[in-house]
Amino acid sequence: MTAGLDGRSPVIRRDGEGISRLWGKGSVVTTKLSAEETGGTLGITHFSAVMGERAPRHTHTLEDEIFIIEGGEVLLTVGDSTEIVKGAGVLFLPRGIPHSYLVESETARFYVITTPGGFERFFSEAGYPTGLGNSAPVGESWSVDRTMEFAENLGLGMIWGD
Known part of the structure; x- marks a missing residue:
């Protein structure tokens, strides 16, 4: 493909393409576009989430x-407000606002886009290979503490809790 004016090349990813990792309670998280591919502009990650999947505040x-929620039921807490998105919806979160989510339906599908890019590394590095079925490797377990440690080690600038 032809490169753009700044030298970046177009990228096309289809359903099932990207770097997929097992996440949390058995969800699959797929990095669709990385900061490296977009010149740092953004990162895009897709979640095929299961009931109970969550991000702590x-x-x-x-x-x-x-x-960008494609389907399912997701409880979103943003600042002091909590709402349920059923079906499809969009949420913009400027940096600096505390938030969390919880998948309340059997499954949910949504994209997470971050700008600038780089945060998508969190999912590809903290997640487990998808070939393991729907659980962590033997001798390991998924935990919020583990994800917090990965975020800190990657220098993602996250603040946990309020």
Whole structure:
């Protein structure tokens, strides 16, 4: 493909393409576009989430975040407000606002876009290979503490809790 004016090349990813990792309670998280591929502009991650999948309350200090919910039921807490998105919806989260989510339906599908990019590394590095079925490797377990440690080690500038 032809490169753009700044030298970046177009990228096309289809359903099932990208770097997929097992996440949390058995969800699959797929990095669709990385900061490296977009010149740092953004990162895009797709979630095929299962009931109970959640992110504890946290705040991004380095990037804005956009959720594009394709289907399912997701409980979103943003600042002091809590709402359920059933079906499809979009949420824009400017950096600095505490938030969390919880999948309340059997499954949910949504994209997380961060700008600038880089945060998507969190999912590809903290997740487990998808070939393991729907659980962590023997001798390991998924935990919020583990994800917090990965975020800190990657220098993602996240603040946990309020």
